[in-house]
Structure formats: structure tokens, C-alpha cells
Amino acid sequence: MAKILRVDIGTESVAFEEVPDKYKFARGRWLTSSLVADEVDPTCHPLGPGNKLVFSPGIVTGTTAPTSARISVGGKSPLTGGIKESNAGAKFATMQARLGIAAIIVQGQPKDSKQYVLAVDKNGARLVAEDGLRGLGTYATTDALIAKYGKVGVCCIGPAGEMRMAMAGICFNDLEDRASRFSGRGGLGAVMGAKGLKAIVVNSRGAPAVPIVDKELFEAGRAKLTKAIRSHDITKPKGGLNTYGTAVLLNILNEAGALPTRNFSRGRFEKAADVAGEAIFEGNKARLGKEVYNHACSPGCIIQCSNTWYAPDGSEMVSCIEYETVWALGPDCEIGDLDVIGRLTWLCNDIGLDTIEAGGTLAVAMEGGVIPFGDKKGAVKLMEEVGKGTPLGHIIGAGAAVTGRVFGVVRVPTVKGQHMPAYEPRVVKGIGVTYATTPMGADHTAGYTIAPEILGVSGKVDSFDVNKAELSRNFQTTTAFIDSSGHCLFIAFPILDFPEGFQGVIDECNGLLGTRWTAEDIGRIGADILARERAFNKTAGFTNADDRLPEFMKYEPLPPHNEVWNVSDAELDAVHGDAAS
Amino acid sequence: MRSWTPFTATRLPDCDSLIGGGHARPRFHLMHVSVRVFATLKRYLPEERANHAFDLEVPDGATLDDVVRMIGLPAAEVKVTFVNGRAEALSHVLHEGDEIGIFPPLGGG
Numbered sequence: 001m002a003k004i005l006r007v008d009i010g011t012e013s014v015a016f017e018e019v020p021d022k023y024k025f026a027r028g029r030w031l032t033s034s035l036v037a038d039e040v041d042p043t044c045h046p047l048g049p050g051n052k053l054v055f056s057p058g059i060v061t062g063t064t065a066p067t068s069a070r071i072s073v074g075g076k077s078p079l080t081g082g083i084k085e086s087n088a089g090a091k092f093a094t095m096q097a098r099l100g101i102a103a104i105i106v107q108g109q110p111k112d113s114k115q116y117v118l119a120v121d122k123n124g125a126r127l128v129a130e131d132g133l134r135g136l137g138t139y140a141t142t143d144a145l146i147a148k149y150g151k152v153g154v155c156c157i158g159p160a161g162e163m164r165m166a167m168a169g170i171c172f173n174d175l176e177d178r179a180s181r182f183s184g185r186g187g188l189g190a191v192m193g194a195k196g197l198k199a200i201v202v203n204s205r206g207a208p209a210v211p212i213v214d215k216e217l218f219e220a221g222r223a224k225l226t227k228a229i230r231s232h233d234i235t236k237p238k239g240g241l242n243t244y245g246t247a248v249l250l251n252i253l254n255e256a257g258a259l260p261t262r263n264f265s266r267g268r269f270e271k272a273a274d275v276a277g278e279a280i281f282e283g284n285k286a287r288l289g290k291e292v293y294n295h296a297c298s299p300g301c302i303i304q305c306s307n308t309w310y311a312p313d314g315s316e317m318v319s320c321i322e323y324e325t326v327w328a329l330g331p332d333c334e335i336g337d338l339d340v341i342g343r344l345t346w347l348c349n350d351i352g353l354d355t356i357e358a359g360g361t362l363a364v365a366m367e368g369g370v371i372p373f374g375d376k377k378g379a380v381k382l383m384e385e386v387g388k389g390t391p392l393g394h395i396i397g398a399g400a401a402v403t404g405r406v407f408g409v410v411r412v413p414t415v416k417g418q419h420m421p422a423y424e425p426r427v428v429k430g431i432g433v434t435y436a437t438t439p440m441g442a443d444h445t446a447g448y449t450i451a452p453e454i455l456g457v458s459g460k461v462d463s464f465d466v467n468k469a470e471l472s473r474n475f476q477t478t479t480a481f482i483d484s485s486g487h488c489l490f491i492a493f494p495i496l497d498f499p500e501g502f503q504g505v506i507d508e509c510n511g512l513l514g515t516r517w518t519a520e521d522i523g524r525i526g527a528d529i530l531a532r533e534r535a536f537n538k539t540a541g542f543t544n545a546d547d548r549l550p551e552f553m554k555y556e557p558l559p560p561h562n563e564v565w566n567v568s569d570a571e572l573d574a575v576h577g578d579a580a581s
Numbered sequence: 582m583r584s585w586t587p588f589t590a591t592r593l594p595d596c597d598s599l600i601g602g603g604h605a606r607p608r609f610h611l612m613h614v615s616v617r618v619f620a621t622l623k624r625y626l627p628e629e630r631a632n633h634a635f636d637l638e639v640p641d642g643a644t645l646d647d648v649v650r651m652i653g654l655p656a657a658e659v660k661v662t663f664v665n666g667r668a669e670a671l672s673h674v675l676h677e678g679d680e681i682g683i684f685p686p687l688g689g690g
Contacts, residue, residue, distance in 0.1 A: 233660070233686035244620060246689030251619045255682035257666040267666075273632075277689075278620060305689070323689045448690055454668070455688055456661045463668065493688045560666055 002102040005125055007118055009195045010049065010108030014118075014125040019102050025513050028058035029085040030484035030529050031103050032074025036083055037532045039105070042540035046078035046187075047164055047194040049109040055096065055155070055200070056104075058486015060508050062097025062210040063218070066226045068486040069093045069298035071155075071172065077186035079166040079357070079399055080416040080441040082537040084186035089298035089488055090172030092153030096120070097486075098204035110196035115162075119149060121203040133198045135159055137350035137387070138171040138179035141199060146177055149201045154179075156199035158352025161189030163389045165397030167357035168193065171349065174297050174306070180319050181297050184354035185443060186418060187399070213514030221507025225491065226302065228501025232494035234457070235303045241490065242294050244277030245307035246323035249422070250331075251276045256454055256463065257560045258427035260420070261331045262373055263363040264413045267424050267558050271336025275326050277307075283338060284310050295319075303490055309342040318346040324444075327422035328359020333366060334374040344383055351387040353397075358383070360419035361400040368407025411552050416441035416542070426553055426563045428453050430461065430468035430475075433567060437547045437575040438476060439533035445489055447475035451496060458496035466567045469574040476575070477526035484529065485509060534576060547572050610641040612677040616648060621685045625654050639675060646671040648681060660686040 003016045026034055032054040044050030054074040061068050071093035077084035096104070099122060110116070117130040133141050138158040145154050153173065160168035168189030172181040212218050229235045240248050253259040254272035261269040273279060284292045287310045297306045297320070308319040321342060329344040330336060348355045362379055365371065370392075371378030385393035395406050400419040404412035413420045418441030425432025430449030438446035449471050451457035461471065482489055485505060495501040502519070510517055517525075537546075553565035617634040618626055629635070630652070639648060645662050649671065662669055663682040675681070 233658075234688035240620060240685065240687045241689060248620055248687050249689040252661065252682075252684050252687055255617075255619075255663045255666060255684070256668070278623070444690055450690065451688070454661070456668075456686070457688065460668065489690070490688065 002100050005101050005104045005120065007104065007106045007125070007127060008108045009106065009110050009116065009127075009197065012127055014127055016124075023102070025059070025515060026484070027061070027102060028056055028070065028072040028484035028486055029074070029087065029480060030525065031056040032072045032085050033083060033529055033533050035103060035105060036074045036076065037536045040076055042076070042536045044076060046076045046081065046191060051076045051191055051194070053106040053188065053191050053195060054103050056102060057093040057097040058484060060512055061093050061486035063212065063512065064300065065222050065486070065508050066229055067301045067303050067488045067491055069300055070483075070486050070488060071096065071183070072483060073170055073183040073188050075188055075191045076540070077188065077441070078164070078190045079187035080418050082416055082441065082540055082542060083439055083533045084188060085440070085483065086169070086183035086185045086188055087483055088170075088172050088181045088183045089301065090153060090155075090181045091175060091299050092155050092172045092202055093486070094299045095153040095202040095204035097210055098207040099202065100207070104200070106192070106195050106197055109194070113196070115196050115198045117145070117198055118200040120200065122206045130198065135162065138352050139350050142171075142173050142177060142179040145199055145201050146173070149203065151205075152201040152203045154199060154201055157189045157192050158350060159387055159389065160352045160397055161193035162198070163394070163397065164190040164193050165386070165394065166190055166399045166402070167354050167361065167397055168352050169354045171352055174319070175295070175299065178319055180349055182354065185356065186441065187354075189352050210512070212512050214511045216511070217507055218511025221504045221509075221511055224500050224504025224507065225495070228494035228498040228504060229302055229491060232497060234493040235490060237304075238293060241303055241305035244281055245294050245305050245320070246277070247275070247280055247307070247321065247326045248277035249323045250326060251278070252454060253423060256427060258424040258454070258463070259327065259331055260413070260422060260424050262334050263332060263367045263411055264420070264424065264558075265411065265556075267427055268560055269331035269334070269336065272331060274336045275330045275338050275341060277323075279338060280307055280309060280321070284308070287312060288314055301488065303488065305490065309338060311339070317342040318349065321345050322355070324422050325355040325359070328356050329362070329379070332359055332363040333379055335376055335379060337376060340376040340380065343380055347380070347383045347387065351383070353386065356421050357399050357419045358386070360413065361396050361403050364400045364404045364409055364412055365396060365407065367411055368404070368409045370407065411556070413550060413553075414442060415549060416546055418442045423450055424558060425549055426558045426565050427561055428463040429466050429567050430463070430471050432549055432565060433468045433472040433572060433575060434476065436549050436572050437472065439530065439537050445479065447472045447479055448489065448492065449475050451492065457493050464563070466571065468567065469571050473575050476530060477523055480526040480529040481522045484525070530576070544569075544573050611638045612641055612675070613638055614648070614675055614677075614679045614681055616652065616681045616683070618652070618654065618683045619685070620687060622654055622658060622683060626652065634680070643675050644671065645669060645673045645675065645681065648675070649683065654683065658685050660684055
């Protein structure tokens with residue numbers, strides 16, 4: 001029987017509880033958002049005692065379901081002031097699921113400035129006061145914890161989380177124990193820091209298998225999904241993702257004129273090809289003398305899109321540099337040098353930062369005249385200041401909205417205080433609708449309309465068409481369920497194109513839970529998750545006026561298409577169709 | 582790589598100078614487009630074309646589909662095609678100076 005592990009930092013207590021009946025089937029984002037909505041006062045200070053941090057693996061996580069080792073982290077975001085769910089692929093997820101812990105809830109506040117490590121295994125949980133990790137980067141923290149606790153799944157924060165910076169993420173170790181997988185968005189690392197929790201280690205040795213009600217149905221579903229993933233051009237072995245990683249998107253977004261460049265002032269970067277996935281693949285080949293295909297971030301992933309960038313001497317510089325990361329630290333800052341982007345990525349990982357917010361904020365700081373655009377040394381120095389916590393480092397660490405305000409910048413590409421990812425909404429209208437209307441703040445993963453608007457997945461849709469409410473709504477709804485299933489969002493590519501793959505996901509869930517869900521139920525569950533999240537935000541003070549893109553996009557035409565943001569407010573409000581927020 | 586028509590190898594005189602403006606152009610009029618091919622499709626091109634945009638002479642009225650065949654790409658592996666930064670279908674008719682980008686199935690995010 002699955003349990004909830006409740007950790008109260010103020011009383012230094014840990015307790016296991018039964019999962020209430022209302023959460024019987026809820027896992028992943030479904031459970032984190034439900035628990036946050038039910039237990040956290042939406043008006044509380046995100047860094048105060050009222051906020052809670054919730055960790056939940058997905059429905060099929062810990063089983064043999066392919067590419068399903070996702071961990072959702074939820075809480076009230078110090079960056080947006082709204083509800084947040086941010087998920088990562090990590091063995092931590094598998095281990096927590098194998099231990100039968102549907103959710104870890106971290107609540108309260110430390111009585112003094114104590115720091116803790118939470119250790120969880122099949123015998124229970126212990127909250128250990130631990131001062132020796134204070135101020136350490138995520139790499140050293142992870143190494144120290146593995147040296148002490150053995151083969152564990154690690155979840156930790158770096159100095160940014162300890163300093164409660166609003167761009168601090170939560171870091172997990174990958175299969176090679178690199179500190180490199182992040183629940184990056186929304187500043188949840190700062191919430192963990194405010195709880196005085198430096199790390200959680202989980203060890204599932206000796207734990208039983210995840211219980212499955214109908215093994216035959218589960219296996220049938222798993223086989224369908226596996227076949228869909230293995231046969232789709234994007235996700236198959238040595239396909240686009242496995243060969244070039246997510247950074248394969250640089251060139252196509254650049255070609256579309258939708259690669260935000262120089263703090264969202266152009267849609268093309270002349271050095272895009274120099275930093276694209278193809279350049280990473282070719283660069284590694286030149287430096288190592290052999291082709292390097294990508295690896296899995298977490299157990300059981302058959303897509304394997306995580307890359308590594310190697311230094312000129314053949315040593316490993318950093319893993320992983322994703323599309324969003326390359327873009328934020330590269331084109332958005334007018335930096336076209338993979339070695340500099342690699343160094344900045346390593347720093348973000350070590351300090352414990354969301355790379356989208358970090359790179360986007362550097363670009364806003366460049367706009368504000370702190371350093372020039374394209375200043376490689378200056379960018380590295382600014383990032384180091386964030387890690388050291390200098391006054392300027394704290395300003396940058398607070399994110400793009402704060403940095404823009406401090407330096408009097410008008411062109412600040414945020415929604416609900418969160419920086420936009422790597423797709424220009426003036427050119428790709430549907431993703432702009434998602435940025436504006438997801439409860440998460442500007443977030444591409446919340447409703448990835450890029451699939452039909454740019455990539456031709458699940459049909460082709462004109463990216464310039466302004467009628468995108470329905471498209472974004474459908475993506476947001478389905479995504480809320482995928483984020484709860486435990487699967488990586490990248491299964492969306494095969495299941496959008498192959499209906500039997502989608503049915504495979506439903507069969508897996510029904511087999512595991514003993515439910516009889518249909519595709520309609522999946523939509524209903526997704527809509528229910530979104531409604532809970534929006535209700536939280538409404539009580540927190542959000543209105544429809546917060547479901548908007550920044551004003552400058554309405555009057556600044558973006559080269560080369562010279563498009564402005566011209567989706568009507570009525571279209572945006574039609575996404576959720578409710579009166580206020 | 583397959584060879585295509587003689588038009589790719591030989592530059593013909595500018596037809597407009599022969600027949601004057603205002604008339605329908607003869608079929609053999611050539612125009613110039615710029616082509617760039619990305620990701621896994623690059624393996625079908627010779628080295629000098631694989632990593633850069635290259636100029637191509639095509640007959641007046643040529644479509645994106647014609648270009649895909651001319652440069653020897655397997656049509657089944659072509660997923661998204663752009664002309665001047667706009668996604669266009671393979672039946673799209675090209676114009677002088679068009680900039681073309683050709684992509685296989687890609688995903689990420």
C-alpha cells in the first residue's frame with residue numbers, strides 16, 4: 001500500500017501516512033498539484049513556513065514502462081507567486097516509487113539556521129542535521145552524499161537554493177551520478193533552501209516491485225508504447241533525439257525565424273548552426289575521433305537524448321546541454337561558442353540554477369547595460385557572481401523580471417514573472433498562447449504546440465494563425481496527464497502520431513491501477529489538474545490580466561518576419577473559458 | 582548522388598533580354614535559389630553542400646518537391662520545408678532568390 005512521507009522541518013519529525021482515498025490514483029503532477037492546492041494557503045509567502053514542497057513519481061514510474069522515470073516537484077513558486085510543478089528524469093524517481101512512497105511532503109521551517117539531509121530507505125526515513133554540505137555546489141554535494149550513503153538517488157540544491165534565489169532549481173543525479181538532472185523551473189530550489197533541506201537521498205535496495213493489478217494488460221500497454229517510441233523517427237535509436245539531442249531544434253527554429261536572439265529582439269542568430277545539435281555531434285566526433293550517441297538520463301529510457309560536451313583535450317566538460325540551455329546561454333545572449341555555453345551550463349548545474357531563467361536573465365542584464373551582448377568572459381563572471389552571492393549576483397539570481405526592473409529594461413520576456421523558453425511567440429502563436437495561459441508562467445512544456453506548428457508532428461498547423469486557443473488547451477490538458485503518468489513528455493511525439501502508442505499509455509495505467517480509463521478520462525483528468533492549479537492561482541491573486549504576454553511584443557515587430565504579438569485577449573481567455581483566472 | 586537535368590549544369594542566356602519584358606517566360610528560364618539541408622539529411626549530400634547553404638539553378642516554375650529530387654534527398658525522409666522562413670508544402674512554387682531549408686523529422690524541447 002502506497003504511503004505519503006510527511007517531513008516537518010520545524011519539529012524535526014518524519015511520519016508515514018496512508019494515501020487518502022481521494023488521491024488513490026493520483027501521482028506525479030496530479031498529486032503534487034492536488035496536495036499543494038489542498039494543503040498550502042495560496043496567499044502564503046513561498047519562502048515562509050506555510051509553503052510545502054512535494055515530491056511525487058508518476059503512476060507507472062518504477063515499473064518496466066519505457067521512459068517513465070519522472071519525478072514531479074510541486075509547491076508555491078517564489079518566482080511566479082503561483083502554483084508550480086516541475087519534473088525531471090532521474091533514478092531518484094524510480095527509487096521513491098519502488099519504496100512505495102507516493103509523495104514526500106516537506107513542510108515547516110527550521111527553528112534556527114540548521115541544515116538537513118533526509119535519508120529514505122526500506123526501513124524508513126531519517127532527518128539528519130548535517131552542516132558539512134553548506135555552500136557546496138551540486139557536484140560536490142552529490143559526490144559527498146554518494147560517498148556517505150552509497151548507491152542512492154540524490155536530490156539536492158546548490159548555493160543558489162541555499163541563498164533562496166528565485167531561479168534556483170532542484171538537482172538530481174543521473175545514471176552516471178552526475179549532478180545534472182533538474183526540476184529547474186520556478187525557483188523550487190529556493191523553497192527547499194528555505195526549509196533548510198540541502199538534500200534527500202533515497203535507496204530502494206530490498207524494496208518490493210511496484211504492484212500491478214493486471215499484469216497482462218500492463219504488459220500489452222508497455223509493448224504498444226515501446227513499439228511506438230522505437231519506430232518513430234524522432235525517438236527511435238539513432239533517430240533525431242538520440243543522435244543530436246534536443247539541441248537539434250536550434251536550426252529549425254532559426255530557419256523559421258523563431259529563435260529568440262539578443263534578448264528577443266530578432267528571430268535569427270547568424271551563429272545558430274555553430275551551437276546546434278549537429279555542431280555538438282560533429283564537435284565531439286572531431287575531439288574524440290569517434291561518433292558519440294546520447295545516453296539515458298534515467299533508468300529504462302529508450303529514447304536516450306542526453307548529450308555530453310567534450311573539451312578540446314577530450315575530457316568531459318558538461319552533461320547535458322539541452323536545446324533550451326544552449327539557446328538561453330547562447331543565442332539569447334548573442335554567444336555563439338559551445339565551449340563558453342558548456343562552461344556556463346556547468347556553472348548553472350553546480351550553482352543549482354534553472355538554465356532558462358539564468359540565460360534569459362543574463363540577456364536582460366545585457367540589455368540593461370551590465371555587460372555587452374556577446375561578452376563571453378563577462379557572462380561567465382556574472383554567473384560566478386550568482387554562485388558567490390554578491391549583491392549583483394543576488395539581483396541576477398532573482399530572475400529576469402526583477403533584473404529588468406532593477407536596470408530599467410522594458411524588453412523583459414516573462415509571463416507571471418517566469419522567463420520564456422526558446423520559441424518566439426510572435427512567430428509561433430500557439431506557444432505564445434501556452435506561455436500566457438498555463439498556470440505555470442511562461443513554460444513550453446505545459447502545452448507544446450511547437451509539435452504541429454513547427455515540427456509537423458500530429459499534423460501541420462500554420463504557426464502564424466492566431467486562432468490557437470483550442471490547440472493550446474488540448475496540449476495543456478494532455479500534458480497535465482502525461483506529467484502525472486511518470487512518462488517523459490517526449491513520448492508525446494510517438495503517441496501523437498501513432499494512436500496505438502497513446503492507447504498503450506492508457507493500458508499501462510489501467511493495468512497498474514485496475515482502472516478502466518478511456519481517452520476521454522485522460523482528458524477529464526488533465527482538465528481537472530489544470531482547474532485545481534488555476535483555482536490556486538486565482539486565490540493567490542491572479543486574474544485574466546496575468547494571462548498575457550509582455551506589452552513590448554505587441555509593438556516591436558520581430559525580424560525577419562516583422563511580426564508582432566496579435567493574438568486577441570478574447571482568444572487567450574477562451575483557453576480555459578472561465579471568467580477570472 | 583543522382584544527376585538531374587542539364588539545367589543544373591549549364592547557365593542559359595537570360596531569357597528576358599531575348600524576348601523583352603511583359604511576355605510569358607519560356608519554360609527553360611532558370612532562376613537561382615539558396616538551399617540548406619539539416620540534420621540526418623546531410624548524409625545524402627556531397628561534403629561541399631552538407632554544411633552550408635548552396636546555390637541551385639532551377640527551372641522557372643520549379644517546386645520544393647523538384648528541389649528535393651534534384652539534390653537527391655529521399656522524399657520519405659523530408660519532413661518540414663521552409664521557404665524564406667515560412668513552412669511550405671512540397672508543392673510550393675519557388676521564386677528567384679528564395680531561401681530554402683529542408684529538415685527531417687525532428688523533436689526536442
